[in-house]
Amino acid sequence: MFFPGSSKRLGMADELQKGLEGVLVAESEMSDIDGEAGRLVYRGYDIEDLARETTYEEVLYLLWHGDLPDSDELADFADAMAAERAVDDRVFDTLAALGEAGESPMAALRTGVSMLSTDEPEADAEPEDLAAARRKGRRIVAKIPTVLANYDRLRRGEDPVEPREDLGYAANFLYMLTGAEPDDVAAETFDMALILHADHGLNASTFTAMVIGSTLADLYSAVTGGIGALSGSLHGGANQDVIETLLEIEESDLTAQEWIEQQVANDARIPGWGHRVYKTKDPRAKILEAKLSDLSEADGDDQMLRYTSTIENYLVEEKNLIEKGIAPNVDFYSGAVYHKLGISADTYTPIFAMSRAGGWIGHVLEYQAENRLIRPRGRYTGPSPRDVPPIDER
Amino acid sequence: MFFPGSSKRLGMADELQKGLEGVLVAESEMSDIDGEAGRLVYRGYDIEDLARETTYEEVLYLLWHGDLPDSDELADFADAMAAERAVDDRVFDTLAALGEAGESPMAALRTGVSMLSTDEPEADAEPEDLAAARRKGRRIVAKIPTVLANYDRLRRGEDPVEPREDLGYAANFLYMLTGAEPDDVAAETFDMALILHADHGLNASTFTAMVIGSTLADLYSAVTGGIGALSGSLHGGANQDVIETLLEIEESDLTAQEWIEQQVANDARIPGWGHRVYKTKDPRAKILEAKLSDLSEADGDDQMLRYTSTIENYLVEEKNLIEKGIAPNVDFYSGAVYHKLGISADTYTPIFAMSRAGGWIGHVLEYQAENRLIRPRGRYTGPSPRDVPPIDER
Numbered sequence: 073m074f075f076p077g078s079s080k081r082l083g084m085a086d087e088l089q090k091g092l093e094g095v096l097v098a099e100s101e102m103s104d105i106d107g108e109a110g111r112l113v114y115r116g117y118d119i120e121d122l123a124r125e126t127t128y129e130e131v132l133y134l135l136w137h138g139d140l141p142d143s144d145e146l147a148d149f150a151d152a153m154a155a156e157r158a159v160d161d162r163v164f165d166t167l168a169a170l171g172e173a174g175e176s177p178m179a180a181l182r183t184g185v186s187m188l189s190t191d192e193p194e195a196d197a198e199p200e201d202l203a204a205a206r207r208k209g210r211r212i213v214a215k216i217p218t219v220l221a222n223y224d225r226l227r228r229g230e231d232p233v234e235p236r237e238d239l240g241y242a243a244n245f246l247y248m249l250t251g252a253e254p255d256d257v258a259a260e261t262f263d264m265a266l267i268l269h270a271d272h273g274l275n276a277s278t279f280t281a282m283v284i285g286s287t288l289a290d291l292y293s294a295v296t297g298g299i300g301a302l303s304g305s306l307h308g309g310a311n312q313d314v315i316e317t318l319l320e321i322e323e324s325d326l327t328a329q330e331w332i333e334q335q336v337a338n339d340a341r342i343p344g345w346g347h348r349v350y351k352t353k354d355p356r357a358k359i360l361e362a363k364l365s366d367l368s369e370a371d372g373d374d375q376m377l378r379y380t381s382t383i384e385n386y387l388v389e390e391k392n393l394i395e396k397g398i399a400p401n402v403d404f405y406s407g408a409v410y411h412k413l414g415i416s417a418d419t420y421t422p423i424f425a426m427s428r429a430g431g432w433i434g435h436v437l438e439y440q441a442e443n444r445l446i447r448p449r450g451r452y453t454g455p456s457p458r459d460v461p462p463i464d465e466r
Numbered sequence: 467m468f469f470p471g472s473s474k475r476l477g478m479a480d481e482l483q484k485g486l487e488g489v490l491v492a493e494s495e496m497s498d499i500d501g502e503a504g505r506l507v508y509r510g511y512d513i514e515d516l517a518r519e520t521t522y523e524e525v526l527y528l529l530w531h532g533d534l535p536d537s538d539e540l541a542d543f544a545d546a547m548a549a550e551r552a553v554d555d556r557v558f559d560t561l562a563a564l565g566e567a568g569e570s571p572m573a574a575l576r577t578g579v580s581m582l583s584t585d586e587p588e589a590d591a592e593p594e595d596l597a598a599a600r601r602k603g604r605r606i607v608a609k610i611p612t613v614l615a616n617y618d619r620l621r622r623g624e625d626p627v628e629p630r631e632d633l634g635y636a637a638n639f640l641y642m643l644t645g646a647e648p649d650d651v652a653a654e655t656f657d658m659a660l661i662l663h664a665d666h667g668l669n670a671s672t673f674t675a676m677v678i679g680s681t682l683a684d685l686y687s688a689v690t691g692g693i694g695a696l697s698g699s700l701h702g703g704a705n706q707d708v709i710e711t712l713l714e715i716e717e718s719d720l721t722a723q724e725w726i727e728q729q730v731a732n733d734a735r736i737p738g739w740g741h742r743v744y745k746t747k748d749p750r751a752k753i754l755e756a757k758l759s760d761l762s763e764a765d766g767d768d769q770m771l772r773y774t775s776t777i778e779n780y781l782v783e784e785k786n787l788i789e790k791g792i793a794p795n796v797d798f799y800s801g802a803v804y805h806k807l808g809i810s811a812d813t814y815t816p817i818f819a820m821s822r823a824g825g826w827i828g829h830v831l832e833y834q835a836e837n838r839l840i841r842p843r844g845r846y847t848g849p850s851p852r853d854v855p856p857i858d859e860r
Binding site: 086087088089090091092093094095096097098099100101102103104113115116117118121122125126130139140141142143146160162165166169170173174175176179182183186187189190191195199273274275276277279280283284285286287288289290292293294296297299300301302303304305306307308444445446447448449450451452453454455456457458459460461462463464466 | 480481482483484485486487488489490491492493494495496497498507509510511512515516519520524533534535536537540554556559560563564567568569570573576577580581583584585589593667668669670671673674677678679680681682683684686687688690691693694695696697698699700701702838839840841842843844845846847848849850851852853854855856857858860
């Protein structure tokens with residue numbers, strides 16, 4: 073193979089970069105992670121400040137434009153997005169058919185988002201047209217909750233609920249999902265969860281979206297690909313595991329304390345603990361823990377909070393896990409939070425995708441602004457040249 | 467960010483690898499390209515030998531298993547695949563709705579393939595189960611022609627045609643597309659075109675499929691992502707450009723000679739010439755040129771062949787382009803070939819995807835056998851830590 077000058081220039085052309093670990097592929101102004109300090113920032117703003125002081129719509133604007141919107145900019149952006157929430161009936165028809173057949177919500181979301189390109193009014197805009205690309209991104213993000221919430225309804229045999237323009241992004245999702253307007257604590261909690269998951273540096277699904285975008289494919293292809301990558305068990309599936317664990321305690325005869333002691337004695341894996349980057353408590357986990365407490369107070373049911381607190385206390389106080397760099401991650405609390413919001417466990421990863429779509433789109437827009445096709449090299453290690461034998465001599 | 471040892475080990479952690487050009491991400495036994503010699507091999511076999519002496523089914527078996535099948539293995543593989551060609555009616559319903567709305571065939575294929583996971587009988591197989599993964603791959607490849615050919619029918623307002631098990635892979639596609647069994651030259655030509663596009667080292671769509679597969683996402687997600695990447699104008703769209711050029715000559719008052727002289731005089735881009743890797747005539751172009759000649763002889767219409775020959779003669783003889791490393795690539799002939807087979811121009815890239823799905827699946831299976839999550843690094847270049855201003859102070 074011929075790659076002009078690459079081996080000389082890099083001095084590393086023959087070294088296999090497994091998983092591309094540590095290989096610097098792009099610069100980005102979007103988010104930064106300090107795993108030692110347990111810190112995540114979006115464009116310089118601490119994730120905890122953003123979660124407490126802004127909405128998901130403001131964070132989307134921030135990620136895509138570089139700065140937080142003022143009130144006029146926010147109103148324009150949020151109103152335009154709210155007006156784009158409806159999807160064509162053909163999407164509901166397809167989702168209903170997928171629901172009857174028992175498709176997983178993550179795969180249904182992948183199909184549903186792929187269908188959304190059909191109604192893109194600016195499909196012919198040039199890839200260089202950043203303003204048009206942002207509007208396309210806004211349309212996708214506007215419609216994902218409509219697809220996801222209504223898939224959950226349709227598979228339960230219920231009629232779809234049309235989105236409401238007068239509700240915030242998070243509240244509208246919960247409204248469509250349940251058919252009832254959520255209370256303030258629920259809406260605020262869900263909004264925070266969306267903010268916390270909106271971006272996280274260069275993870276595998278974000279990189280997938282960037283590779284697709286680097287061919288100048290459209291955002292629908294990039295987001296559909298990101299959903300596919302996030303569906304993998306090495307990437308997006310862990311918050312579902314946590315709630316299954318907590319429900320296992322509920323169904324057992326054990327107290328949470330007895331259960332966690334038994335798990336540790338059996339050397340069992342504890343879902344929601346440890347993170348590739350964070351070596352201390354994930355900043356997103358801290359915020360969701362506080363909201364789990366708020367939700368428990370609001371509905372007078374603190375069972376999940378007691379479970380998570382008992383497990384955390386035991387692992388931190390008795391087992392010193394945080395000193396060993398193993399701490400609760402965002403999934404440890406998001407599962408319990410979503411459970412209290414009445415969301416099915418197999419919809420947690422699709423919700424992650426719904427939120428992260430904002431990050432995927434931001435990274436694709438940023439990358440395409442100085443685009444270069446992403447195409448690493450493979451090394452052929454197969455057979456030497458050989459002749460094709462006739463079929464009766466094989 | 468913390469990446470253990472990477473900067474020391476690689477000595478390159480701070481060097482931006484634009485487009486990952488030259489960065490070695492994987493070893494593969496599947497295909498090798500010698501751009502200087504104009505040579506492409508699949509597992510050691512020259513692409514020209516494979517095109518002339520085997521079928522697409524044999525090449526799929528070769529790519530996925532490492533060796534060409536004997537007659538029993540081929541019969542088992544091809545029969546099983548033929549039996550899996552039918553898709554559920556819900557896929558046709560969705561395609562019909564997309565067709566009514568005027569969706570592009572490439573986007574419709576992305577949605578249609580995404581839907582196929584709904585009927586995967588081994589969805590719960592472990593990612594490590596290579597035999598199950600191959601069967602999943604076989605089901606996807608079996609069904610893509612049914613999706614694509616019938617999308618073309620449905621958007622024309624025609625009824626879908628069910629696949630026929632008794633026809634070969636290529637012939638069955640043309641049968642569904644046109645409703646009539648193709649003659650031998652057409653079937654053989656299309657089979658060759660599928661073989662020629664089945665794999666091509668580590669291109670952007672193959673890499674996309676591998677990144678998605680590296681999260682242990684399923685093959686439906688990987689192939690859907692590959693289709694998205696191939697839809698980008700920097701990757702898969704060129705053969706459509708070629709035929710549009712040739713039809714432009716037909717509609718003009720110019721001869722092909724006059725037209726190409728004018729294009730060159732105007733310094734216009736000539737689609738189908740030049741290739742990132744091949745610096746001499748693309749081996750795939752040679753084979754398709756011969757088949758274009760066969761097709762022209764069979765139907766007594768050599769207009770397209772005269773156009774391509776005139777252009778090629780002029781650019782090679784008068785302009786010495788091949789000496790400058792610019793030669794006809796596969797797209798220069800595939801467009802004319804597909805045109806003569808009666809296929810719409812906007813279906814050429816989807817046909818590329820149909821064929822390349824075999825390569826995508828092979829690379830994902832190969833990569834997952836020694837899997838490592840693909841996750842390069844980004845460098846944060848955004849604002850320093852800052853406080854969130856209240857909205858009325860922004």
